[in-house]
Amino acid sequence: MPTLDRRDDVFVLDLGDGENRFHPDWVAAVGAALDEVGGAGGPRAMVTTATGKIWSNGLDLDWLGGNPERRQDYVVSVQQLYARLLALPVITVAAVQGHAFAAGAILTLAHDLKVMRADRGYWCLPEVDLGIPFTPAMSALIQARLGPQAAHEAMVTGRRYGGTDAQRRGIVDHAVAQDAVAGTAVELARAGAAKAGDALGVIKARLYAPVLAALRDTAHPLG
Amino acid sequence: MPTLDRRDDVFVLDLGDGENRFHPDWVAAVGAALDEVGGAGGPRAMVTTATGKIWSNGLDLDWLGGNPERRQDYVVSVQQLYARLLALPVITVAAVQGHAFAAGAILTLAHDLKVMRADRGYWCLPEVDLGIPFTPAMSALIQARLGPQAAHEAMVTGRRYGGTDAQRRGIVDHAVAQDAVAGTAVELARAGAAKAGDALGVIKARLYAPVLAALRDTAHPLG
């Protein structure tokens, strides 16, 4: 399960040490962490990392298979989590120490900055190969954060990007050695802690107004 | 006239061996080819190429000059062709072996991937120099596929891009030697054939929903 730890001005959210899929309890725990970071006040920033070979593999398809009648509510809850993170009035940095796939890869895009391990691990949107289209809101989030070419390639071809490729494509900001991922992310967060506050929240809300509206749409989350 | 040929999983659409301008009969023939590719079912992809020095020079201005009263219907038919290609539920690859100008250059942008000859041939939107503004829907298509900087430069300055420049600008994905254009395109198509299907169609439809709506607008195609 996710845990939140504070080191001076930097909150460190650890997504877990497994596949870190979006089980409803996991979504609730990450949401509670965002509440804590958002509500803390004062200079602060957040780093989101995980333990092991996987950052996050995305939606919990096993749970979803056993609870088909809760599909729409589940997608609403995931999309609202993206919206809260995207609009959080603090600088957020994804420290992607391992694989980020599907809805997990999309979660990286809701952060302000992304640091990825250069030598191993993939960032990938395999939805086209799984036969599962992106919801309209997730599609909008991906497009709003990547350039048109990168969004098209990632979404239509399902290409797997190593850290260096991901940086070249503008998907992540930094690709660094394994042992530098956490440190680089914490340093970026620390440098941005003084920016936390209402102005940053408004800037983000206006940058992504249509995406946030789509992510918060509870009536038609599946398109 | 355009011809369609199938080699295993890859349909090859040859736009012709002349200027390959969009005469109404040419538009109908390309449309029929897209119908065949779209309706075929199973693993498949499409490569669009041409024979000779020109990939396509765009609108058939001679025909349009002789049929001014059909201007609006003609633009509707061209824009619907763009929409069908852009939303085709298979991977499409433009093998740009020669010049792609104006509406012909825009046609390349409706493909998923573009391979261009590196040493000769230009990709160019000369509309500003011809004094013919882009329709709103064509403008939207160009902007949706290029980054803001590339779209602005291409549309406002009318710059001619050789293959290498076009790749650097993100207009095409690959710039290769003349004798490698077709082979590279077919290889990309073959590698993507298994992605054909409904999910790919929905992914594309959501990626380009506003562009597709503009291209399919039969009431105000000229803005």
Add this chain to the structure above:
Amino acid sequence: MPTLDRRDDVFVLDLGDGENRFHPDWVAAVGAALDEVGGAGGPRAMVTTATGKIWSNGLDLDWLGGNPERRQDYVVSVQQLYARLLALPVITVAAVQGHAFAAGAILTLAHDLKVMRADRGYWCLPEVDLGIPFTPAMSALIQARLGPQAAHEAMVTGRRYGGTDAQRRGIVDHAVAQDAVAGTAVELARAGAAKAGDALGVIKARLYAPVLAALRDTAHPLG
């Protein structure tokens, strides 16, 4: 105060030799210059430069502090100035010989092309550090001209870009030596003078239709 000078086909607008902040009289003078350039007819283009270490530092916060009741009208006037420049039916080139900050940096983005001094001077959006969010229309203008990654970084982190960094990020088109800034800009303008005219105006109006609508919104300029 701004001055306008014509050298053959190229109008040169000098924003001034101080901080070149947007005092209402300054806004009116720049607006009058745009009227003159827009209305002149024939082949022509415009270069916008300034004298000294600063291109423009943006809004006149001193004046605004003394005239709080005129804040909304003032923002309307600035946004309309951006709109007129963005839609001007001639090629416009910003020759950024010195610092461009905040609303001054945004003014560079309303030009077709930007040339920046490579060795000194910064392009910067410090709004997040000043605690002043961008208006929705200014946010839309920045996003429409920069890629998603560059817009996010510039707006959320307030990073200061030297000329070379700004070019790498696609914020400016050329970063050149100090003594080449004006000459490069004038040469680009001269090369584009023949493009002036109605078609160019329509191309720009369609490229930036939603941004122009937001900039021209007099009812809710502050969001």
